[in-house]
Structures are given as structure tokens and as C-alpha cells.
Amino acid sequence: MPTIPLSQASAGMVLAADAESLDGMYRLAAGLLLTDAHLRVLRGWHVREIEVAAPSEASPAPDDAAPADAATAAAARFAHLPQNEPIVAALLELALARAAGEPAPGRGRLPASRPLPPAEARSPERILATDPMLVSLPEVFMRIREVLSDPDSTVEEAAAVIGKDPSLTAKILKLVNSAFYARTMRAAGSLPPGPVDSLSRAVLLLGLNQLSTLAMGVSVLPLFKDIPPECVDMRQFWRHSVSVALLAKLVATRLGDPNPERFFVAGLLHDIGRLVLYKQLPEVAGTILAAAMTSGRPLDEVERELLGFDHAQLGGMLLRKWRFPESLEQAVWHHHDPLSGDTPLEPAIIGVADMVTLATLSGSGDRRVPRFIPEAWQLTGVEASELATIVATAETHLDIVCAMFA
Incomplete structure (x- = not known):
């Protein structure tokens, strides 16, 4: 069982002994088949060397093997992010601390992948125009x-x-x-x-x-009460949405915004475009989700590739159709790319709240933590040292607020 410098390790090797972070708080378990994502995590932990199995001792795991434990799965969700950024490091630390008490995650059944309908049948304008429910409010x-x-x-x-x-x-x-x-x-x-x-x-x-x-x-929340359960776990979906709403209002209040309620509402509705896809094009939504899960790519990126638009744009267009205040519409529309909007602060707050939620509190179907956008974090003024307190505050109230929308 040779010990080698981490710089010499490569994907496909098998850990012969647990690999721990320098403070001993986090570890990857012995027997794990290393991937590039695991190696990035180990570098982020500043591990210098690891023990690996000799080639004859290694027994390759199947390609679709589930992560060895919850901590490994949590760390892998951050593998694409810059580990040396204080915000990313703080979020990873919170995620790993939470994962320490969780059972190993199951892989779950992937949605069925089906052929996409013609482009003209899946334009955002066509989707929003063909549902009487979205017109008759x-x-x-x-x-x-x-x-x-x-x-x-x-x-x-x-x-x-x-x-x-x-x-x-x-x-x-x-x-x-x-x-x-x-x-x-x-x-x-x-x-x-x-x-x-x-x-x-x-x-x-x-x-x-x-x-x-x-x-x-x-x-408008009751409009989506009949989403097919095979498309999405609505309890988990609204838990994620409420988490983003709570965090967004906390950040807006911290900034002294005179109308923090609009950030609560924007957080609550930031993924409403996904619900429209689940309701109007459930087979397409399943294909997108399957592609994102198998490739490890963000859902919004896969949506843009397969549809030509993403759920954030669809949600923003829906709020425009409903004549919500423009600032709220823009916050939903641009929350994955705050700098693309005319008023980047509003979508930056929602984007930051979404990243924190997906990293530490509640997912919404995306297996990766969203990309780190330094300018968005600078606009919100949230520091790495504050994250633990902000997350704890939101979590304290999450179950109670979720129950109000049940």
C-alpha cells in the first residue's frame, strides 16, 4: 500500500486508508475509487499525500457507484468551485459539518429520458400561452x-x-x-x-x-398544487424555495433595504419556471433532469442547451406576464447570472441565497452547488465569517415557515 504525494495521484486509483483534512474533521473513506472531483476536494483540504492500493489490490467500482458516504457526496458537490475562496471554503465546511450526521446518500432513480418535442412547441412564449391556469389568475x-x-x-x-x-x-x-x-x-x-x-x-x-x-x-402558490409527484417532490421543492426566501430577506434586511418583502417573494418564486416546465412539459423536464444528473452539470446550463432558455428566464417572463413589480421580475429572471441584468443587486441577493441554500440547507434537484460569482457576493456584502450565523438563523425558522405554506 504505497504512500504517494497527492500531486502524483490520478483518477482511477483506490484509497487504501482514510484521507483526512488537516484538522481531522473531514475524511474520504478507504476503498473509495478516486475521481477528479475527489482529487480537487483533497487539494482543497491541503492534503499532501495519500495511501493508495497497489494495482493488484484495487477492485474498480462500477461507473455509477454512489459516493462512499454523505461527507464524500457533499464534498463532490463543491469540486468544481474554487476551493481557495473564503466563501466557498466556509460553505464547504458548513456542508461537511451537516453531512457528518447524515446517512450515506442513495443514488436514486433517474427520470426517464425522452425525445424533445419540436422547438416551436417548447418556446417560452408558447409554454406560457397554452396553459389556461397561467392566464386565468x-x-x-x-x-x-x-x-x-x-x-x-x-x-x-x-x-x-x-x-x-x-x-x-x-x-x-x-x-x-x-x-x-x-x-x-x-x-x-x-x-x-x-x-x-x-x-x-x-x-x-x-x-x-x-x-x-x-x-x-x-x-399564486396554489396554482401549482397538482404537479405530478413523479416530476418533483413538491415538499422538497417548497422547502428549498422557502429557504431561499428566508435567506434573501435576511440579507436584504442586513443591507437596510426599505422593502425586504420583495426579496422574500422573489426567493419564494425564484424557481417557479421549473414548476411551469414540470406542469407543461413533464417529459422534457425529466429529460433535462436526467441529463443534469448523469453529466453532473447544472440544471440551468442543460436547460439552455436543450431548450434555448432556462427556468429563470421562463419564471421572469411569467412574472412579467402577471405584471409583478419589475424589480421582482428581474430578481427571478437573472438570479443565475446577476450581472446580466440592469439592476444586479436584486438578482445577486437571490443568487447568493440560492447558492447558500443548495450548499447547506435544501436542494431543488440540482446536484451541484451553483457557480461562485465574486461580484454577486461583493454586492451583497456577505462575508465568509457571517455565513454560519445567517444559515443557523434561517434554519431555526425553516420548518415553521414551511408549515405555513403547507
């Missing part, structure tokens, strides 16, 4: 949109419109009274002295635009 949504677009609207009018939907009213009041909102309102200097027991009080507390935007976002 709930009446309460239409009324809230009217209130939001009318500069002469009053608190009483907004409360009356939202109050026509008891379920929506209950969700809004639960959310505004949650411990998470108490924390962010305290940070913004607007914590109320008592419970928010009416929509009028909620409007006075958050402001007309903020509460209307929040109500619009929440009101």
Missing part, C-alpha cells in the same frame, strides 16, 4: 395587483381585498407574526409592541406596497 391576485398599481389606494382597500381570501389572510398573518418576521423587523427597527391581529395593522406595519407584494406572491 385567482381573482384575489388580480385585485391585489390593481391595488399595488394604483398610487391612490388606501390601507383599508388593501386589507379589504386580501381579506376576501380567508386562507391567504391566515397565511399572511401567521407569517407576519412569526418569530422570523419579529427578528427581521427588530433588525429594521420596526418591531410592533404586540401581535399583528388584523390586515389593517399588517399594512400599517409593513407598508402598502410591501404587504401587497407579499400577498401577490403567496396567492
Whole structure:
């Protein structure tokens, strides 16, 4: 069992002994068939040498073998990222710490891959135009949109419109009274002295635009309750979306934004384009997911290759069709490439929240952590040293807020 410098190791070798990070906190297990991704992880851990099995002792694993343990799987999801970046290193440390107490991941069944329909049948315009559900929106949504677009609207009018939907009213009041909102309102200097027991009080507390935007976002969620379960685990999907919403609002509040609710809504709806694909083109969505899983490439990259657009663009176009505020539309549309938009701060906040969520809290079908965009992180001002606190804060409230949308 020779010990060799890591610089001489290559994919296809088999570890003969556990390989640990310098602090001993993380390890790759003996018997693991090394890939290029594993070697990048080891370099990121600053490992200098490893023990490998002699050629006769090595027993190659099948090509589709699952990672040896949860820590290995977590580390592999970061292998394409620059390990020397403090943000990436901090996220990897959080991910590995969480993985330490998790069971080894199963590989899962890949969706069936099917031929794509003709290009004209899968353009974003055609997709959004052919679903009556996406055209005939709930009446309460239409009324809230009217209130939001009318500069002469009053608190009483907004409360009356939202109050026509008891379920929506209950969700809004639960959310505004949650411990998470108490924390962010305290940070913004607007914590109320008592419970928010009416929509009028909620409007006075958050402001007309903020509460209307929040109500619009929440009101469209039931439109996607009938997504086929074989397409996506909706519980996991909304858990991911709520995680991004919580983190985005935390970052926006930290920046002193006067309307952090729009970031909560943008986080909640940032992957709504995926739901449209699952609903309108389930076989295409399955083909894309299978291609992403087998290649290890990001879903949005595979979408652009096979469709000519990605779910972020589709979601942004849907919000434009629904006449959501432009800043929210742009935040959804450009969250995978914040610098491509006219106002990069909004999509940068959603993109950063999405990266943190996929790295540490909850996935949405993508097996890789999104690419690291230094300019997006610079815009948000989030430092590596703050990540553990921000993630812990969001996680503390995640189950409670998720239950509100059940």
C-alpha cells in the first residue's frame, strides 16, 4: 500500500486508508475509487499525500457507484468551485459539518429520458400561452395587483381585498407574526409592541406596497398544487424555495433595504419556471433532469442547451406576464447570472441565497452547488465569517415557515 504525494495521484486509483483534512474533521473513506472531483476536494483540504492500493489490490467500482458516504457526496458537490475562496471554503465546511450526521446518500432513480418535442412547441412564449391556469389568475391576485398599481389606494382597500381570501389572510398573518418576521423587523427597527391581529395593522406595519407584494406572491402558490409527484417532490421543492426566501430577506434586511418583502417573494418564486416546465412539459423536464444528473452539470446550463432558455428566464417572463413589480421580475429572471441584468443587486441577493441554500440547507434537484460569482457576493456584502450565523438563523425558522405554506 504505497504512500504517494497527492500531486502524483490520478483518477482511477483506490484509497487504501482514510484521507483526512488537516484538522481531522473531514475524511474520504478507504476503498473509495478516486475521481477528479475527489482529487480537487483533497487539494482543497491541503492534503499532501495519500495511501493508495497497489494495482493488484484495487477492485474498480462500477461507473455509477454512489459516493462512499454523505461527507464524500457533499464534498463532490463543491469540486468544481474554487476551493481557495473564503466563501466557498466556509460553505464547504458548513456542508461537511451537516453531512457528518447524515446517512450515506442513495443514488436514486433517474427520470426517464425522452425525445424533445419540436422547438416551436417548447418556446417560452408558447409554454406560457397554452396553459389556461397561467392566464386565468385567482381573482384575489388580480385585485391585489390593481391595488399595488394604483398610487391612490388606501390601507383599508388593501386589507379589504386580501381579506376576501380567508386562507391567504391566515397565511399572511401567521407569517407576519412569526418569530422570523419579529427578528427581521427588530433588525429594521420596526418591531410592533404586540401581535399583528388584523390586515389593517399588517399594512400599517409593513407598508402598502410591501404587504401587497407579499400577498401577490403567496396567492399564486396554489396554482401549482397538482404537479405530478413523479416530476418533483413538491415538499422538497417548497422547502428549498422557502429557504431561499428566508435567506434573501435576511440579507436584504442586513443591507437596510426599505422593502425586504420583495426579496422574500422573489426567493419564494425564484424557481417557479421549473414548476411551469414540470406542469407543461413533464417529459422534457425529466429529460433535462436526467441529463443534469448523469453529466453532473447544472440544471440551468442543460436547460439552455436543450431548450434555448432556462427556468429563470421562463419564471421572469411569467412574472412579467402577471405584471409583478419589475424589480421582482428581474430578481427571478437573472438570479443565475446577476450581472446580466440592469439592476444586479436584486438578482445577486437571490443568487447568493440560492447558492447558500443548495450548499447547506435544501436542494431543488440540482446536484451541484451553483457557480461562485465574486461580484454577486461583493454586492451583497456577505462575508465568509457571517455565513454560519445567517444559515443557523434561517434554519431555526425553516420548518415553521414551511408549515405555513403547507
